[in-house]
Amino acid sequence: MIDSHAHIYAKEFDEDRNEVVQRALDIGINKILLPNIDLNSIEPMLATEAAYPAVCHSMMGLHPCYVNGNITQDLEIIRGWFEKHDFIAVGEIGIDLYWDKTFQAEQEYAFRTQLQWAKELKLPVVIHTRDSIDQTLNILASEQDGTLTGVFHCFGGSIQQAQAINTLGFHLGIGGVSTFKNGGMDKVIPQLDLNYVILETDCPYLAPTPHRGKRNEPSFMQLVAQRIADLREMNIEDVTQLTDRNTHALFNLED
Structure with a gap:
């Protein structure tokens, strides 16, 4: 399996990062993709x-928050990093109107600018939206x-x-x-085109049930795969195989 979005570089993992990675490897997660958020990250x-290096692959971008x-x-500093390091994507980028709309115009400018980079660099983008899916679309x-x-x-x-x-x-x-x-995804997931679905944790945030409210980590992604399998009445192996294929293709990952 591939965790396509994990912040395991965050301070929440400073005490046990090795153990977190090992738990992921133990259940079959062999790649963890790291989105950037700001200059400090x-x-x-x-x-x-x-x-x-065999597990983690980084992206570069400026998070809307x-x-x-x-x-x-x-943006000038972020753009300069693409000349110094190989990244698998431009991300995470996007628009967030949940916390604060003060810099909405600047968020839209940053989003468009980073989309232009992605076209120039021929890289995929990882998009963050909150209260903004339609504007982002x-x-x-x-x-x-x-x-x-x-x-x-x-x-969501x-x-x-x-x-x-x-x-x-x-x-x-x-x-x-x-x-x-009460997430509402039980009505949506059965109707999704699985050829466009990839798995993620967004750890340390948004831990799945029964760990909700606790620190999330890549090994918990197995619960997400099982949830999709249950809602689609599929084997979890089929879900992970299909979503892995999608992730490999999207990010041009090597086996």
């Missing part, structure tokens, strides 16, 4: 990738030239939104929300 992310009045300078549609690919990570929207995302050629990252009793 770059160093710990790259250090984690260097510590587990960390967009502020320094957007021009911050509108921007993405205007930027889609047939070359953009990527994933709406931590998807409607089947209509899922279909609109797929129509643009984008995948859906399914994580712990799929296991929440």
